[in-house]
Amino acid sequence: MLKITNLHANIGDKEILKGINLEVKPGEIHAIMGPNGSGKSTLSSVIAGREDYEITAGHIDFEGEDLSDLGAEERAHKGIFLSFQYPVEIPGVTVTNFIKTAINETRKARGEEPMPANIMLKQMREKMGLLEIDSAFLSRSLNAGFSGGEKKRNEIFQMAMLEPKLAILDETDSGLDIDALRIVASGVNKLRSKDNAIIVITHYQRLLEHIVPDFVHVLHKGRIVKSGDKNLALELEAKGYDWLKEEAAV
């Protein structure tokens, strides 16, 4: 599904990603861990198509197609979803209106008719139940005045509504208390299928107890320095990152 080959990316003159290789297949969950400043969020932004970053070498293929020339919205139309670490506020635009616009713009791009309002409403109710969201939530301005937990839940709610093929969860666990973490994680698990894939970006093992990864990768200074299964996350939790930094320096 996703194949990243020798990816180098800059912001300004500074090289952040220095040769990433990663392959994600349908049905898989990959966790990307690493210390602050290792390039985790840059990687998610580059996959999603943020224009602040310049790809200097390598490429990202999604379902066999090179993404380089596609804008962020075109990547979204192909089924790539990013759950933001810091979701932005859009005052005056309700959650319902935003999701409706997102779904219908995506359908338009795919040559489909807008989703009938009654079906959309039905789906919203269903997915709200999944994430234990109150219906009053829908008429609030997008993320404006939301608590940290509400913002993250809103991200996963949008993911549920948009049904992406590839979802990247960028530090979805930060700002969540234990109850909210459980709800969000169980929501994500219910959305799993053999056809879609998830990349979980996190500092901590905590989230991975709920969303169990098939693969764990450690990012350090713009490179994946170690890959393994879920036990690697436990090892990191126990030993920290320093031993890997030393290993990488050798």
Next chain:
Amino acid sequence: MKTEESYLDEVTASEYKYGFYTDIESDKVPAGLSEEVIRIISAKKGEPEWMLKWRLEAYEQFLTMKEPDWANVSYPKPDLQAISFYSAPKRKKELESLDEVDPELLKTFEKLGISLDEQKRLSGVAMDVVVDSISVKTTFREKLGELGIIFCSISDAIKEYPDLVKKYLGTVVPRSDNFYASLNSAVFTDGSFCYIPKGVRCPMELSTYFRINEAGTGQFERTLLIADEASYVSYLEGCTAPMRDENQLHAAVVELVALDDAEIKYSTVQNWYPGDKNGKGGVFNFVTKRGICERNAKISWTQVETGSAVTWKYPSCILKGENSVGEFYSVAVTNNYQQADTGTKMIHLGKNTKSTIISKGICAGKSNGSYRGLVKIGPRAENARNFSQCDSLLMGSSCGSHTFPYIETQNKSAKVEHEATTSKIGEDQIFYCKQRGIGEEEAIALIVNGYCKDVLSQLPMEFAVEAQKLLAISLEGSVG
């Protein structure tokens, strides 16, 4: 990689979509301003002697006045001697029905998306269409007549309802009020007149479409709207002008009178030609709008201003009667080299008077937008209340936004609140929308409409839809 700047340039560099010119023969007075010209205008319109006298007195006062320069705008002063003060579409005979309206003119309306036929058949909106200076056709006049509502051109009103006109004309905006109001009083060519009798609730939105068509003509409309005791009316005003190289002067006066317990809702969507991308051409919009509220009366101004090269406009309320209410809801968009200095004045004279001001400025390109507002509480205005909120939204880094709030209180029991914010459409917001599959133009429209929601929600439904489209047009670009 696209920088934010170049991207915003693209997005904000859209062409004026109402730039076409209707080829109708027109009857024009030679350029220049003089007593002689005023006499010609008055004679052409077949006005009674008292009206001519009123105009000439205004002209005398005008000659003693100077063009104001306190606004935060700069422009070459219009040469009044180069302007033709009267331009009427030539017509062969009186118009009996829409079928007789010049087909060219109907085409113009179709381009504007306001075909009279459609309007008449579908929407139930009564329109008094003013093209250049003459009122072409008033629909629904008869139907309104059954309720005693008078809705006609001001020219007709002068002839048919002289007592009402004499009683109220110039009482809210005196002829000596300011330079442009005084000029308007001397040379106004047409406009709308509306009277709602006691206790009558006007069953439909009254609507006027103004449009400047002829090159080198100024448009000086005069609107007078009287809501008698305990009546209600909602009035819509839409304005467009075709693309022209030279600047066109537009100096209107609108007077609203809300008698005891009456309510007037006055909504404007203005998209006069703003000039081209380099700031060449465009309309100078110098308008005086004011309403007076008697006891328990309410006046609500809602405006969506996207056009004109230079705007100077402060729809105001004089809250004279006890418990009267004034409201001002405004969205003002400036792009390219546009300049707008707009706001309101709320003059609290009576006890327990209340006013609300919600102003939303949007600046893009190299434009400059200013909010200027006065809240004045008179000595007898016990318990007067005002709430003002002035927000500015900036797009790009070459535009400017300014807020000039003035508060004068002469009564200790008054309560005046003012809130102001400035924000920017961030790259973060746009990327967020794009990541959800919403393209740049739609994203900007979504964000801008969200920002303006408190104002747009005050507009009548069909007008709100038009205003939303207009906002999108004003800010969209040739992306892709």
